[in-house]
Amino acid sequence: MRYIWYLGKLSGWDDSTRSKSFALRLPKADSLLPHQILNEVASISMISARCPNILVPKIYASSAEGPNPFVAQEYIDGEPLSTIWNRYTETEKHSVALTIAEIIVDMGETRFSAIGGFVSGTSTLGPTVEGSKIFKGRDKFHSNRCYPIGPHKTTKEYILACYDKEIYYYTHAPASDIDSDLFEHTSLEDFVQHLRDKRRELETSFVAEDEPFVLVHGDFHGRNIIMQGTRVQAVLDWEFAGAYPLGELLGGMGVDVLEVEDEESDAENTLWSREIVRRVEETARQRGWGRKELTSLLGNGDPILGYARVEMFPAEQ
Structure with a gap:
């Protein structure tokens, strides 16, 4: 795993995500940026569309560019x-x-x-x-x-x-x-x-x-x-x-x-x-x-x- 994980509550990027638990993933220094974040987000989007039997977390927000890249995704209870x-x-x-x-x-x-x-x-x-x-x-x-x-x-x-x-x-x-x-x-x-x-x-x-x-x-x-x-x-x-x-x-x-x-x-x-x-x-x-x-x-x-x-x-x- 090439991310550092944090857990928290969304203050809400929009109404659909407000007050939901999320996992914040911050890439480590040796990650393949920006491709690694882009690939993760795109993979989950593709799987949701093409592979309904493979359950994946929702992506709430992400940024692959700039000084603070991140992925904020659905927290999976289990x-x-x-x-x-x-x-x-x-x-x-x-x-x-x-x-x-x-x-x-x-x-x-x-x-x-x-x-x-x-x-x-x-x-x-x-x-x-x-x-x-x-x-x-x-x-x-x-x-x-x-x-x-x-x-x-x-x-x-x-x-x-x-x-x-x-x-x-x-x-x-x-x-x-x-x-x-x-x-x-x-x-x-x-x-x-x-x-x-x-x-x-x-x-x-x-x-x-x-x-x-x-x-x-x-x-x-x-x-x-x-x-x-x-x-x-x-x-x-x-x-x-x-x-x-x-x-x-x-x-x-x-x-x-x-x-x-x-x-x-x-x-x-x-x-x-x-x-x-x-x-x-x-x-x-x-x-x-x-x-x-x-x-x-x-x-x-x-x-x-x-x-x-x-x-x-x-x-x-």
């Missing part, structure tokens, strides 16, 4: 799934697992024409907004002046832009932002050359099959799912949402339903994460998904795409 999970009975856990699976399939059925973030009030996509773009000072370079930030018409175009991002970062970031421990066995210059060589190889010889581009939350886990009893009240934190290849929706992983603190909680989380994935497959089959899309949804994702989407450093070569 508890995070990660907090309440261990109080559920076995039957209740199965019910909630099915609900989460249905939300995931709903996201997989929300399709787009390209890879990108969302732009409020339009049907077009905008810049990608991703958590990997804030690591170690990368937020300073989130601009088309530095590398293509989207939208991207194809998966290959997006992958190449991810390499452009890392090449630009490692050639322009101040030394204080770059972890020198990463370069004990290779020089920074050699690593940058490796990235350039790999990008050139991908550009000339890599063929990426475009999966459907679908709604991906970007941070979907039990802390961002607010519950009242066994009912989902809202899914929060859409700041890193966007349209991405179907294989990235689960990315070979399940959904963390609780905080892993020890072996017991790890075993519980793994058990129910797998159950959610099983329910995702079951739900998608019931809705008529074909074998090819099921394979993309339930697989481990394209490893070349997966590597491109994260922070690149020598240990991952």
Whole structure:
């Protein structure tokens, strides 16, 4: 989460919001402004219009520009799934697992024409907004002046832009932002050359099959799912949402339903994460998904795409 949260009462921007509880979110210093706030607001607007079964908080007011950017959104009364999970009975856990699976399939059925973030009030996509773009000072370079930030018409175009991002970062970031421990066995210059060589190889010889581009939350886990009893009240934190290849929706992983603190909680989380994935497959089959899309949804994702989407450093070569 890249926001600081405050709770309060609205004095009223208009009659519809007067005297309602709200959550005020102030972005941290390394946020991708203004795109992060614009993307959050646009994501929630789009989901409200296109995905009625995915509950999201209302946005009362926001500002992405100026010295004090913020999002004021509806306060959702409830508890995070990660907090309440261990109080559920076995039957209740199965019910909630099915609900989460249905939300995931709903996201997989929300399709787009390209890879990108969302732009409020339009049907077009905008810049990608991703958590990997804030690591170690990368937020300073989130601009088309530095590398293509989207939208991207194809998966290959997006992958190449991810390499452009890392090449630009490692050639322009101040030394204080770059972890020198990463370069004990290779020089920074050699690593940058490796990235350039790999990008050139991908550009000339890599063929990426475009999966459907679908709604991906970007941070979907039990802390961002607010519950009242066994009912989902809202899914929060859409700041890193966007349209991405179907294989990235689960990315070979399940959904963390609780905080892993020890072996017991790890075993519980793994058990129910797998159950959610099983329910995702079951739900998608019931809705008529074909074998090819099921394979993309339930697989481990394209490893070349997966590597491109994260922070690149020598240990991952």
